[in-house]
Amino acid sequence: MKMMKALVHEAAGRKNASIRMVPYPVCGDDEVVIKVMACGICKWAEINHDTEGGGGTLAKYPVITGHEFAGYIVEVGKNVTEYKIGDRVTADNAIPCGKCWYCRNGKPLLCEHFGSHGHNINGGFAQYLKIVAKNVVKLPDNLSFDEASVAEPVACAVEALDRANIKPGEEVIVSGMGPHGLILAQLCHFSSAQHSVAIGLVESRLKTLESYGVPTILAERNDASVHEAKLREMFPHGVDCIIDTSGAWPMVQSLLKFLRKGGRFVQYGSYHSSIQIENPAKFLNDLHFNNQSYVGVSCQVNNFPRAIEYMANGKCNVSTLVTHTFDLDDYFLALDTNKTDKSTLKVVIHPNGDPNKETDLS
Ligand SMILES: [Zn+2]
Ligand SMILES: [Zn+2]
Known part of the structure; x- marks a missing residue:
């Protein structure tokens, strides 16, 4: 079985989290698999996951955390026509249920069963992640993976x-x-x-x-x-x-x-x-x-395309936001650095090594 490295939380709290090998995700017909090149630490959410008794209102365990990710598409489901292997992308982590009262009344932001990669669906502190293709947004050439990982806060x-x-x-x-x-x-x-x-x-x-x-x-x-x-x-x-x-x-x-x-x-x-x-x-x-x-205001759905536009056209310059980067193996050091070092803004994890080097897309 193909395996990958991931940060897995069995429950809230650091003692319930480990970086270990888990099965590579199985790509559904309407999904893509992304090779994660950058995944940002959302200080508030990740400290919540790291704190025993924490987790936040959305968390459901076990889960691979990380909701601010970007990378290459390495697999596309059979119904997916708009993306191909090798596309540089980010994706909206929000998955409203589509069935509750709010969703049926055109208010998915207020969904009562709000799904979210990195909170209750596997996220980006992993070498690979699968996500529905409709949430994917292609990256313009002038945005690096580190910058694109800031799309969710934007x-x-x-x-x-x-x-x-x-x-x-x-x-x-x-x-x-x-x-x-x-x-x-x-x-x-x-x-x-x-x-x-x-x-x-x-x-x-x-x-x-x-x-x-x-x-x-x-x-x-x-x-x-x-x-x-x-x-x-x-x-x-x-x-x-x-x-x-x-x-x-x-x-x-x-x-x-x-x-x-x-x-x-x-x-x-x-x-x-x-x-x-x-x-x-x-x-x-x-x-x-x-x-x-x-x-x-505490979260978003469906704003990723506009966020990427703002970032690409210079109306939201994020080039100085990523101050520190770490390998996935050093995740806990990265989180502690984010907590204690006042010079940190966005701390970004690289689950597949240096995102600027050529990478294997197989
Ligand atoms: Zn975030
Ligand atoms: Zn809903």
Whole structure:
């Protein structure tokens, strides 16, 4: 039997995970098999899988984790006509059930039995993965496999952009300097917004955004009045939309002062469960009396083609996002590096060695 190397979680928690040989996937008639050349660590999801008692709401074990993957097609099912062996591709990891109330009412994002490669269907921390062909997206030549592995976070950011519903002439603040903040700051800058600004704590990342033409403001952790003064100067009448990827509640409290009446607050990063909202009724009443909206965005379906377009045409530059790469054998070192080393943005695993070297497609 043909075998392959994979990171298998028997249950949540590191002690229940191992890198071992498992059977090569059997390609169904409507599926393709992808030789995975790059698979990104989604810090939040992978730490969840790595934590005993964790796993997240979607997880179902045993499973091969990893939902941000790209590689070569090495096998096509007999009903698949649009792809061929050797195509460079990524694929949407989301598999809505198609049968539940939400799916039947045209809302697959809200599916009650949401399937997801890397959470409850085998994912990309493996040498090979099989997936339905309709989820596959071909890669343009100007995107590397490492860059293409960022398509999933970009696709999620596109969902936030859709739901933020930014209209021509509007003004927007994007907060947070993790991968999602860097992606959304660019998407908002190139949206129909009149002005958008990215605010965060990491100066080098703000410089990267500035080099893409995105205006930025350095946040002051210990004295919010410093960045608030800069924001007041830039937006004397406040902004129409705030998209928070920081997950930092003090930052949100500081920024909400700038949300105009009728504005939208988009929560994109999750807040730690220990966060206490001082006066929840006041918080809600402020939204209510100011006719403001709260929008929660946490995942995506069907946004991969647009994500790849944004990445390929330079409206979402991800070339500096992949800061570290590791072989599959070093997965746990990679995850720990991602957790502890502040210089990491996206850490990407190479299950089949160097993705820039020629590879066997048999
Ligand atoms: Zn992800
Ligand atoms: Zn469904």
